[in-house]
Amino acid sequence: MPQADQAAALSATLRTVNDLACWVSEVAFAHGVPREYELRKHTYPRLKAEGLGAQAAQHTIKKVRDAYTTLKANIRAGNLGKPTSKRRRKAESTPIRFRPDAAQPYDDRCLSWQYDQQTVSIWTLDGRVKNVPFVCSPDALKVLQQYRKGESDLIERDGVFYLIATCEVPEAETYEPDGFIGVDLGIVNIATTSTGYQAAGRALNRYRQRQLALRAKLQKKRTKSAKRRLKARVRKEARHAANTNHIISKTIVTEAERTGRGLSLEELKGIRNRVRLRKPQRVALHSWAFAQLGDFIVYKAKRAGVPVVFVDPGYTSQTCAECGHVDKRNRVNQELFICRGCGVVAHADRNASHNIATRGESVWNGGRESRAPATP
Secondary structure (H helix, E strand, O other): OOOHHHHHHHHHHHHHHHHHHHHHHHHHHHOOOOOHHHHHHHHHHHHHHOOOOHHHHHHHHHHHHHHHHHHHHHHHHOOOOOOOOHHHHHHHHOOOOOOOOOOEEEOOOOEEEEOOOOEEEEEEOOEEEEEEEOOOOHHHHHHHHHHEEEEEEEEEEOOEEEEEEEEOOOOOOOOOOOOEEEEEEOOOEEEEEOOOOEEEOHHHHHHHHHHHHHHHHHHHHOOHHHHHHHHHOOOHHHHHHHHHHHHHHHHHHHHHHHHOOEEEEEOOOOHHHHOOOOHHHHHHHHHOOHHHHHHHHHHHHHHHOOOEEEEOOOOOOOEOOOOOOEOHHHEOOOOEEEOOOOOOEEEHHHHHHHHHHHHHHHHHHHHOOOOOOOOO
16 A cells, blocks of 8 residues: 555666566577576666666566476467467467566565555665555465465556566474365355355356356447446456355364365366357357366365365266266256166266265275274
8 A cells, every 4th residue: 555656666666677578578589598597697687777687687587487497388389379379379479478566576685564554665766765655464374474485476467567476384293184175166156165155156157147148238338437447347356256265165164174074176277178169159268267266265274284186077967976877878968867767866966976976985085095903
């Protein structure tokens, strides 16, 4: 929460370092993206001449080199498409650019925290700016005091400054689970557990449809007021979805911790590339934040000491949890499951969650250390 003069210094610093980062990126691209030490030889003198401190110059160079490392990893993983795709060719043929308000890393030499006063002292091009107040929740302040470690990132978003601090919170000791709770993830029902909890996705899906229609309406108008409203709604849908995922993941982890059981999740990595859908269904699939929900469950479980395993989701929706009979016709529709073998009738997602729980227990038992007595 900087004062006007402090905000001006922070904003000018961010724009300068990101403009210089774009220049460093051009130099790196022209020299075939050399290693960080070699790139420093080509760029460090000018960065110092432009007014950057030693640490700020080093961080700017490292930020550029890390960006190219990430780009290379994405290309290798196929995230930018095939070698002939337009997106990949563009990424490989031009230097990486940095937004004027992009994040700039700060270490403990450039940034110091005063937790009692809730202020920071931070380096800028105009010198060290002291007594800059910051705000956060009481719980976040406790985490900062106990676990903050390493670098922090300064960003500016819509005229507001944020410090993103890195905190290394130790994991709780994992207990021996008394069974597993299976979690079936979906679009109609965001999460269904084998204990009976069900997080319906109707409200979130309708919210997304309203936002999509509103964006299309505003984009079609193309007036100044419409553009202003579009800008104000940036990231609103993502924040709403993230808040929903936080609530769902906290509920699931709390139930597992309370009952002393572990969590069994589906391994859904790459599902967007595997699944083929009609065009009207693609928006729903690509808006589905299943990876974020899985990440939230995993990190909350680690803090609580709840064991988590990932299982193959194949045929979980077609397998009867009672008799194990597998048949595509068992899944009558989205909600209804009727086993062709034993005739059991169940909710389709609930049945799948029981299968996931069973597989999770098998994975856990297959991977843990044997406690059988030694053979004499």
